[in-house]
Amino acid sequence: EAQVTQNPRYLITVTGKKLTVTCSQNMNHEYMSWYRQDPGLGLRQIYYSMNVEVTDKGDVPEGYKVSRKEKRNFPLILESPSPNQTSLYFCASSLRRTSGMNTEAFFGQGTRLTVV
Amino acid sequence: AQKITQTQPGMFVQEKEAVTLDCTYDTSDPSYGLFWYKQPSSGEMIFLIYQGSYDQQNATEGRYSLNFQKARKSANLVISASQLGDSAMYFCAMSQQNAGANSKLTFGKGITLSVRP
Numbered sequence A: 001e002a003q004v005t006q007n008p009r010y011l012i013t014v015t016g017k018k019l020t021v022t023c024s025q026n027m028n029h030e031y032m033s034w035y036r037q038d039p040g041l042g043l044r045q046i047y048y049s050m051n052v053e054v055t056d057k058g059d060v061p062e063g064y065k066v067s068r069k070e071k072r073n074f075p076l077i078l079e080s081p082s083p084n085q086t087s088l089y090f091c092a093s094s095l096r097r098t099s100g101m102n103t104e105a106f107f108g109q110g111t112r113l114t115v116v
Numbered sequence B: 001a002q003k004i005t006q007t008q009p010g011m012f013v014q015e016k017e018a019v020t021l022d023c024t025y026d027t028s029d030p031s032y033g034l035f036w037y038k039q040p041s042s043g044e045m046i047f048l049i050y051q052g053s054y055d056q057q058n059a060t061e062g063r064y065s066l067n068f069q070k071a072r073k074s075a076n077l078v079i080s081a082s083q084l085g086d087s088a089m090y091f092c093a094m095s096q097q098n099a100g101a102n103s104k105l106t107f108g109k110g111i112t113l114s115v116r117p
Helices: none
Strands: A004-007 A010-013 A019-025 A031-038 A042-051 A054-057 A076-078 A087-096 A102-107 A111-115 B003-005 B011-014 B019-021 B024-026 B032-039 B046-052 B064-069 B074-079 B088-096 B111-116
Touching: A004 A087, A010 A019, A019 A031, A019 A087, A019 A111, A042 A087, A102 B032, A102 B046, A102 B088, B003 B088, B011 B019, B019 B111, B024 B074, B032 B064, B032 B074, B046 B064, B046 B074, B074 B088
Parallel strands: A010 A111, B011 B111
Antiparallel strands: A004 A019, A019 A076, A031 A042, A031 A087, A042 A054, A087 A102, A087 A111, B003 B024, B019 B074, B032 B046, B032 B088, B064 B074, B088 B111
8 A cells, every 4th residue: 555654643841852754755756845735824834855866845843853854754853942842743655757747646544643 | 936825714604505715826927727625634636627838628526516617716615515525624725837847836825615504
């Protein structure tokens, strides 16, 4: 089954304690991305990756890091989480052809993060 | 910049009837893609349907169809034969489709659909 898998689904942590949210896709997609969803603000892109070892900032990258060492994995790292990073996080992957056409965009199950 | 507008308040539909969820968009890019997602109360984002800006025909996926009117810049989702399980938040989104561009999805604020038995 084609899917994007995020872990954990729920996480409560304390300010300053480093954490990693994992994301893995089994569709051989080049493009992967992280979003956060906040009430009243909708979904906003944090970071994205066009391919292995190619990553770039999205709209709200502050306080986050990513890496793309393998095509299937795209972890999100919070080096020193703060309460304003409490949010619902989604990883997404897309089939991206050489023309730039992006016709599939699948999301993981989401990670509800609370930073106290 | 790209913008998606979803202005309908909460929508209600009777089970087995059809419902249309409105979406208008704005972009200066000639090549773009339009997407609809369903977010049930459990929180996951479920991909429903895709329409490319150069596609001549409206996209269909089972009970979902996308009424694409390029000149009006609208991409309404039509759900036929509504089911109780269709009750959820629905998001319209778009992305650039240019080689080398960030395929970021720009989302609307969503529409809540409630299906009545």
